[in-house]
Amino acid sequence: MILFENVSKTYPGSHEALSNVSFHLHRGDMAFLTGHSGAGKSTLLKLIALIERTTRGQILIGGQNLAGVTKRKIPYFRRNIGIIFQDHRLLLDRTVFDNVALPLIIAGLDYREITRKVRAALDKVNLLNKEKQLPATLSTGEQQRVGIARAVVNKPPVLLADEPTGNLDPELSEEIMKMFEQFNQVGVTVLIASHDLELIKRMQHRTLVLGKGKLIAQFPEEDS
Amino acid sequence: MRRGRTKKPEHASRKMQNTSSRRPGLIALIKNYFLRHMQVMFYSIGQLSRTPFSSLMTSAVIGIALALPSAFFTLLDNVQTLSLGWDGNAQISLFMKYNVSNSDAQKLATKLRMRQEVKLTRFISREQALEEFRTHSGFGDVLDVLEKNPLPAVIVVVPATTLDTPDQIETLLTSLKNIPEVDLAQLDLEWVKRLHALLETAQRGITILAVLLGLSVLLVVGNTIRLGIENRRDEIVITKLIGATNRFIRRPFLYTGIWYGLIGGLLAWSAVFTTMMLLKAPVNRLADLYYSQFTLSLPGLENALLLVFSGALLGLAGSWIAVGRHLQDIEPT
Structure with missing residues (x-):
């Protein structure tokens, strides 16, 4: 559902925010995206939502190559992503x-x-x-x-969340995460950026770890 | 066009859409389209009514800008109807050559009456002229001293009412001048010509003023809408993030512009109407003093419609310019 192939993103006049990131989330997967602030979590989500464009590599969402989504089509594309x-x-x-x-x-x-x-x-x-x-x-x-x-x-097939529990106490965070799980159970592909490692550990879902723009670890290892 | 554009991405997205909603028919789509416009229309007027004072201020500026040229045009119209009254009084006096006899002159008068551009002619024989002169001028005694009647016969020509411009009258005058029996053809048309020239100048001036004030309406609306866009920057970003098209975001701003212009037009009309009402009594008194039947005519319904319509159009154009310039710049980051 979400496929990254050697994706790099360099902001003009700045360092490489993402470098050579590849991963694949299948339909109905639920995954966490973690790493220190500045590791590239937000950039990765922005690339999926077409707030930013990749510098190199390609992203396919539901089989659709994002490079082919013109500016005019972006609104319609975004309606498929919560x-x-x-x-x-x-x-x-x-x-x-x-x-x-x-x-x-x-x-x-x-x-x-x-x-x-x-x-x-x-x-x-x-x-x-x-x-x-x-x-x-x-x-x-x-x-x-x-x-x-x-x-x-709108029942979008993909749900992205950027630090959804950043301002919440642990109890509320847990409640919110349970909601995401419920959506995931009805087939929605969910990707959550969070630095709350405790919570992520408890939830036991697939986790992508970013460090300085690189995908440095995945739990569990991707089998494909 | 509209449907065609939206269709493609829908197809593209169908692959990833696991819940396919029922496809509405064409009539339902059209109905929805109008419904959405109605919603935005009422939404935008609701927004305006939340800040009644500043909305009214903007509309009032537009109203005054529209009222000025409109009031001038109405006054000009009135003056023009006043100047139309001249043609009943216009008459050309043809002084016959001294050696033309009364009977020849009479024949000429009858001949002239046949002409299309002549309404009627009046023949004044030499004797009648003398008599008139004697009674009106007060020089009767002087005339008695003269042995012979010094006055020529006169034909008074009243032009047909179809000739309503000074130029046409002028043409008639020259053709009359060229008649061999005529010594002198006289028409006091200067004041009419001057009035027409004056009116033309005024009209040109007011047109320029109207264009300038129209531009200022564009700028006022454009600037107000630009501020509105700035104030709603966050909202625009959010709606863009959840899939709003530029068209969707633009719509309430365009309606806001239309409302500003529309209300401005209404204010302008009421300003013009009030002005004319206030002027009516003194103008009538003035006309009475000149023994004139002239009364100030008030701007009619079509005038009101024109003002409101042009106000709305200017409002739409102004907001369109602002939206086109500023909405593109606002993108989520």
Whole structure:
């Protein structure tokens, strides 16, 4: 589902943020991406979401080569990827419901279907009773869950999360991770960037370790 | 076009989509499209009403910029209807040569009346002219001293109402001048010509003013929308990250521009209307003093529609320029 082949990324006038990274996540895999800050975790996720372009090598998502996705097609490509941010990035002047509905509105669904899907997504993150509230009235954990609901409401085949538990205490982190596992169980390919090694160890999923832009270790070893 | 563009990526993505949603029909798509536009329309007016004061300020600037040329044009229109009244009074006096007899002159008068560009003619014989002069001029006694009647016969020609420009009257005048019996053809057309020239200058000036103020409306809307885009930078980045097209992001800004212009147009119209209402009474009094039937005509419905429409159009154009320039720069990093 996510295939990296000798991918390198050099920012203009800077060092190599990623160098010669290759790995393959199959459909329905769940994996962690870890490493020190500055190791290239964010860059790797940005390449998948087409926020940045590779300098060398190629990335295939669901069999589609990202080099072939023109600027005009990027929005449509991104609709197949749910992204969760550390700072949740909600629209603060809109209700929880409207925030979660946004991807569906963008996709042009009709109102009834939007209502149904938003409720379903909010139900999965246990926030159904808060749909009319503004994000600012929610706790950090709840805000993050709204972000997750928004990322999954469109049922994207790929879910990316950048430090989703960075601002949360261990208990809440565990809860969030359990949610990711649930999505993974229904076939979503999940890639989570995190430096919370304790948590990663407990979760026992595949782990990619980045160091200074290089893929320095994988647990368990890739069998293909 | 629109569908074609969106179709391709959908196909490409179908491979990776494990849940295929029901494909809506064409009618449903069109319905959805309009529904979405309606939503954005109301959403954008909702946004404006959240900051009523600053929205109204922007609209008021637009309103004043549109009201100025519009008020001038309305006044100009009024002056033009005033100058149209001249043709009833215009008349050309043909002074016959001294040796032309009364009967010859009378025949000429009858002949002239047949011409298309002549409405009617009036013949004044030499005797009548003398009589008129005697009663009106107050020089009656002086005339008695003269042995012979010094006055020529006169034919007064009233041009047809179809001749409504000074040029056409001028042409008639020269053709009359060339008649052999005519000694002198006189028409006091200078004031009409001057008025027309003045009106033309005013019209040109106001047109230039209108264009300049129209440009300023573009700039005002453009700048306001640019600020709006800056204020919503984060929101734009987020929506781009979850797959919004530029078109989707652009839409509310364009509607906002239209609303600014539309409300500005309405304000402009009410300003012009109020101005004319305030001017009506004094102008009528002035006209009365000149024994004129002239009354100030108020701007009509088509004027209102034109103002609102051009306001909306300028608003749309202004926001389009701003959006085109600034939306491209905002990309997630």
